[in-house]
Amino acid sequence: MHLAAVLQEQGIVVRPLQPSPLAPAELLEIDAFDWGRAAELAQPVGWRWVAAWAEDEGERLSVSACLEKHGGYTVLRTRVDSGHPALPSQAAYYVAADRPERHMQDLFGIRFSGHPDGRRWTRHQAWGEGSFPLRKAYPLAGTPPEQTPPDSGYPFLKAQGHGVYEIPVGPVHAGIIEPGHFRFQAVGEMVLNLEERLGYVHKGIEKLAEGRTPEALARLAGRVSGDTAVGHAFAACQAMERAAGIEAPARAAFIRGILAERERVANHLWDLGAICNDVGFAFANYQFGRLRELWLRDNLALFGHRLLMDRVVPGGAAVDVDGEGIKRMRASIAFLRRELDELLPILDANSSLEDRLLGAGVLSAEDAAALGALGFVGRASGQRFDVRHDAPYAPYDRFPVKVPLEEQGDVASRFWVRYKEIRVALRLLERLLEELPAGALTVPWQAPPAGAEGLGMVEGWRGEILCFVRFGADGAIGRYYPRDPSTVNWPALEKLIHGNIVPDFPVCNKSVNGSYSGQDL
Amino acid sequence: MLSLYRKIFTTGVLTEDVPRPPLEPEVEAVGVQLKAAIDRRFAGSLAIRQVDAGSCNGCELEIHALNNVYYDIERFGVHFVASPRHADVLLVTGPVSRHMEAALRRTYEAAADPKWVIAAGDCAACGGEFGVSYASCGAVSNVIPVHAVIPGCPPAPAELLRGILGLF
Ligand code: SF4
Numbered sequence: 001m002h003l004a005a006v007l008q009e010q011g012i013v014v015r016p017l018q019p020s021p022l023a024p025a026e027l028l029e030i031d032a033f034d035w036g037r038a039a040e041l042a043q044p045v046g047w048r049w050v051a052a053w054a055e056d057e058g059e060r061l062s063v064s065a066c067l068e069k070h071g072g073y074t075v076l077r078t079r080v081d082s083g084h085p086a087l088p089s090q091a092a093y094y095v096a097a098d099r100p101e102r103h104m105q106d107l108f109g110i111r112f113s114g115h116p117d118g119r120r121w122t123r124h125q126a127w128g129e130g131s132f133p134l135r136k137a138y139p140l141a142g143t144p145p146e147q148t149p150p151d152s153g154y155p156f157l158k159a160q161g162h163g164v165y166e167i168p169v170g171p172v173h174a175g176i177i178e179p180g181h182f183r184f185q186a187v188g189e190m191v192l193n194l195e196e197r198l199g200y201v202h203k204g205i206e207k208l209a210e211g212r213t214p215e216a217l218a219r220l221a222g223r224v225s226g227d228t229a230v231g232h233a234f235a236a237c238q239a240m241e242r243a244a245g246i247e248a249p250a251r252a253a254f255i256r257g258i259l260a261e262r263e264r265v266a267n268h269l270w271d272l273g274a275i276c277n278d279v280g281f282a283f284a285n286y287q288f289g290r291l292r293e294l295w296l297r298d299n300l301a302l303f304g305h306r307l308l309m310d311r312v313v314p315g316g317a318a319v320d321v322d323g324e325g326i327k328r329m330r331a332s333i334a335f336l337r338r339e340l341d342e343l344l345p346i347l348d349a350n351s352s353l354e355d356r357l358l359g360a361g362v363l364s365a366e367d368a369a370a371l372g373a374l375g376f377v378g379r380a381s382g383q384r385f386d387v388r389h390d391a392p393y394a395p396y397d398r399f400p401v402k403v404p405l406e407e408q409g410d411v412a413s414r415f416w417v418r419y420k421e422i423r424v425a426l427r428l429l430e431r432l433l434e435e436l437p438a439g440a441l442t443v444p445w446q447a448p449p450a451g452a453e454g455l456g457m458v459e460g461w462r463g464e465i466l467c468f469v470r471f472g473a474d475g476a477i478g479r480y481y482p483r484d485p486s487t488v489n490w491p492a493l494e495k496l497i498h499g500n501i502v503p504d505f506p507v508c509n510k511s512v513n514g515s516y517s518g519q520d521l
Numbered sequence: 522m523l524s525l526y527r528k529i530f531t532t533g534v535l536t537e538d539v540p541r542p543p544l545e546p547e548v549e550a551v552g553v554q555l556k557a558a559i560d561r562r563f564a565g566s567l568a569i570r571q572v573d574a575g576s577c578n579g580c581e582l583e584i585h586a587l588n589n590v591y592y593d594i595e596r597f598g599v600h601f602v603a604s605p606r607h608a609d610v611l612l613v614t615g616p617v618s619r620h621m622e623a624a625l626r627r628t629y630e631a632a633a634d635p636k637w638v639i640a641a642g643d644c645a646a647c648g649g650e651f652g653v654s655y656a657s658c659g660a661v662s663n664v665i666p667v668h669a670v671i672p673g674c675p676p677a678p679a680e681l682l683r684g685i686l687g688l689f
Contacts (some may be wrong), residue, residue: 036639126619126656133655142655171624176571176584179621198622201575204656224649226579226675284523289589290535303688306677307579346525456591517577518667520618 003042003067003074004028010041021456023242024391025066025073032078035063036114039097042098047074048372048385049094051102051466053481054108056136061108065097066466067453067514072389073457078371080110082135088371089115092156096372099519107206109136119201121478122199123521124151130506133207140207151181151197159192160187167502171200176488178516182505191500192253194494196454202520209480212473214240214314214445217469217477222309225345230256230263231460232482232518233312235467238393241315243454243469244446248472252316253394258329259308261425264461265336266295268418268425271513275397277346278507279356291339298332316442326433333426340422357412361508363496364409372487374494375463376421378408380413387459396459399431414511453491462486484518532653535590555673559598560689563609568598569685570608570632574625574664576615576655579675580642582610585676599685605631611689613665616644629665637688640667641681643674650674 004014007030015029030038039049050066050073060079067074080087089112091097102121108364109132112118126148127133133142159166164187171179181197210218221236223230236255241247248256249508251258273288296306303311303319311319320347321329347353363373368381378385386403388396402418406413450470456467463485498509559567562581562638570586602608605628617625629638632658640661643649650661661667 013597033528082536125622138655142656144619144655144658147626147660148619148622150627151620171607171621172628176573176581176601178573178576178578178581180622200624201573201618202620203575203616203618203651204654207656208651220650223577223674226577227582231578270585283529286590287528287532291588293586293589293591300677307582307675309579309674342524342528346528349522349524413536435552463576500584515578520662 003047006041007038021453022075025075027075027077029077030085032080035078036090037092038076039093043093049096051483053468054104055108055479059112061110063087064092072462077171083111086113087394088113089189089458091115094431095370095491108132117128122202124129124199132192133204154185154197156482157193157195163187180516184502186502191497191502192498194497196490196494198516199520202515205521206480210417216324217480218313219310225484225515226268226307228280228460229309230312231458231465234260235456235458235465237312237314238455238458239456239467239469243452244448246315246443246446248316250441251439251441252434252441254432255317256312257395258429261429262299264425265306267461268422271510272418274510275507277352279353281353288496290337302329310333315445320441328339333429337426338491343493357415358410360387360411360504361490361496361511362410362499367495371492372488374488376414376417377489377492380417381409382407387457391457395432411511413505460485484515486514486519490519491512536593537591565598567610568602568608569599569610570602570605570614571612572625572628574613574615574621575618580614581673583678584681587681592678596657607633610639612638612639612641613661614642614645616648617661617664619656619658622658622664625664637668638665639669639671639684639688640645641671642676643672646672
């Protein structure tokens with residue numbers, strides 16, 4: 001049933017915009033006082049909460065929330081007065097809405113009534129309580145103090161009782177890793193509670209995007225999260241192209257698919273090694289690290305960049321692959337498959353590896369569904385959703401994508417889902433190479449009229465990436481909101497660590513591998 | 522177990538030579554000097570603490586690669602350590618986000634003198650794609666003293682290696 005019908009049945013006034021400016025997503029406008037109730041009605045009939053973003057329209061702020069069911073996306077939109085922006089919270093019905101609403105509260109000054117957690121989130125001390133960086137009137141440069149004070153005094157949850165103690169970690173971590181803060185409450189070795197405090201690498205990406213050209217936005221999108229250079233650029237270009245009413249040529253779509261699958265393989269290889277390393281199995285770390293390095297060298301030789309930044313551009317792709325390149329890629333795919341075949345029985349037969357991974361960091365199917373967990377985190381807990389499969393886009397609309405699934409929800413499940421996803425990606429790469437159409441790599445860009453908007457949804461290596469773009473005057477970007485899957489998956493880590501021992505935290509964390517930069521923006 | 526040993530032996534030793542770019546013979550000379558400097562001033566071992574001060578994480582991925590079997594940076598006496606207290610060098614990435622500013626200053630203060638700072642990546646060098654804004658301080662040198670800069674977005678492992686060799 002369409003979401004509009006569900007809401008109307010309960011007496012909510014729904015104004016669908018037809019044709020939808022966000023096609024293929026539907027766009028429904030509703031009244032502000034129905035905002036929370038809409039979520040209350042959508043949740044029990046299986047709509048998943050995807051993302052929300054706000055826009056400054058001057059006198060009013062608009063707020064949009066995207067929901068999904070069976071691969072169909074619907075965006076709800078409402079407007080509130082800029083002077084006293086207040087809206088009923090959707091977080092009471094959807095956990096996934098918790099942090100995005102707090103993000104809007106900190107950057108736009110929108111108050112969400114009935115929100116279960118009113119604490120600041122993205123705002124630490126870089127700007128004042130009453131100033132909101134994503135309002136149009138707020139200058140990009142801000143009015144920073146001489147030195148930004150540390151984020152002390154954040155009211156963390158407290159646990160009390162005999163033998164309960166607290167472990168603060170970060171923001172500077174012990175390894176070569178992004179910064180964030182974790183606060184553990186533990187008894188003995190057991191974790192009672194973990195609380196994440198993120199936002200340390202907030203770089204003002206949404207604000208920086210305003211006024212950029214489409215090419216410059218694609219460059220910025222490729223740096224939302226460095227390991228998802230292809231995924232975010234892909235989503236941003238898809239959103240911009242939909243807004244402009246153009247379509248990348250078939251060959252470019254295939255090249256994008258090839259780049260996206262290569263990115264998936266490189267990241268999974270790295271994490272498989274790192275998961276093993278975190279439980280002391282260095283052999284696998286060196287082997288997977290070796291395979292990743294060879295794969296990245298192929299990226300450089302074939303496409304001119306190890307991490308594939310700036311290869312997806314508005315209107316198409318900036319790189320091509322010739323006969324020689326296809327031969328080389330085929331050979332490296334075959335090589336990697338052979339290597340994985342050899343490693344699999346070694347990993348499988350390693351009982352100490354099994355001891356540490358099996359049953360560690362369990363995310364139950366119910367929790368995964370309630371959180372809307374994405375990508376391999378969701379799929380290791382029985383949630384099959386994959387944009388390539390459920391809402392296919394070019395080039396994945398040409399052939400069915402197999403989606404590996406595990407049910408246990410533990411670290412081992414996430415390990416094996418990733419392993420299988422590499423195998424699927426290798427097969428996909430072969431098919432993309434086999435059926436690579438001839439033709440142009442780009443279509444000429446056509447600046448859309450001011451106000452044009454577009455929504456992009458692609459399956460990045462971590463899961464569904466959603467991207468909203470609106471154009472301003474002169475073909476420049478007016479608003480950009482990228483939702484990395486990490487934003488949704490970070491709370492899963494807080495859930496799955498319950499009852500585990502503190503020393504298992506690194507491997508549990510690695511098996512989820514959330515992006516800090518992608519969630520902090 | 523046997524298959525494990527077989528894999529180890531058939532993989533063999535893959536360690537490559539220090540990258541020697543053909544057009545930069547002076548890099549080699551610097552490399553020799555660095556080795557000598559590390560031997561003389563650090564008893565053969567240079568400790569690096571990496572600090573992500575706002576990076577997109579691209580730079581971290583390539584710094585990690587320095588530890589893979591192809592570069593194996595430890596054979597040059599360079600080690601990544603877990604605490605600034607153990608470090609001779611801070612390898613800093615990212616435009617410094619304002620939210621990381623205090624943490625970066627504190628990390629710098631926590632490292633014992635004498636200490637060096639290398640800004641790795643375009644963001645750390647000059648603010649890169651993010652520049653200076655309400656949320657970003659831009660270049661690392663806007664926050665703490667910087668002694669060497671490694672450009673690139675991200676710098677490839679060989680470039681990082683050359684950049685570290687170039688510090689002395
Ligand atoms: S230099 Fe490039 S790779 Fe490094 S943090 Fe900046 S944007 Fe990311």
